[in-house]
Amino acid sequence: MTGFEIASSAVTREGTQVSTHGADYQAALKHLWERGNGVSSWGDDGLFGTFAAAYAECTKVSLMALTGVSEELDGTGEGLRGVAANIQAAEEAGVENMGRTTWA
Template identity: 50%
Template sequence: MTGFEIATGAVGRDGAYVTGHGASYDAAVMRLRQRGSGARTFGGEGLFATIIATYNECLQTSLDALTGIGGQIAETGEGLRMVSRNTQAAESATVESFGGPAWR
């Protein structure tokens, strides 16, 4: 053991979990977006209305910034699954190459 081994089964399973977390994250952001601002001006037009408008703008900017993160989480999970597949393929190819005529 060199310390660089990859537990391909665990990496593949965990990659699927991470991909699922990306979808859960997107769903959570969508629920926040559907809730709206939650702040009302109560018909006033003074300082309080300015504060509420600024709050709403910050809220929308934050939600816009958070929107793409779920996709990145899902892509990370898919990357882990690809590492698992590539490692298994490389190990299989290595085992086959040792069975060739050069090693007999």
């Protein structure tokens, strides 16, 4: 043991947790999309028309940019679970191959 071993069950568990955070983030973002840009609450007197249009555009662009974060979180979770599965497979193959080794 070198102290650098990977606890594959912990990595799998945490990968699932990261993906759950991605889903939670996506749900929160969906709520923001559904609520709209918030400009309608200011009224339509024309006084803030230019500002309202800029605000609405900034809100849209921001939400579009934030959409990628949930995808990255989910992808990271999947990647962690993949690493754990690969490590487990490598360990099993190593044990199996060690049993086949004949020492002369």
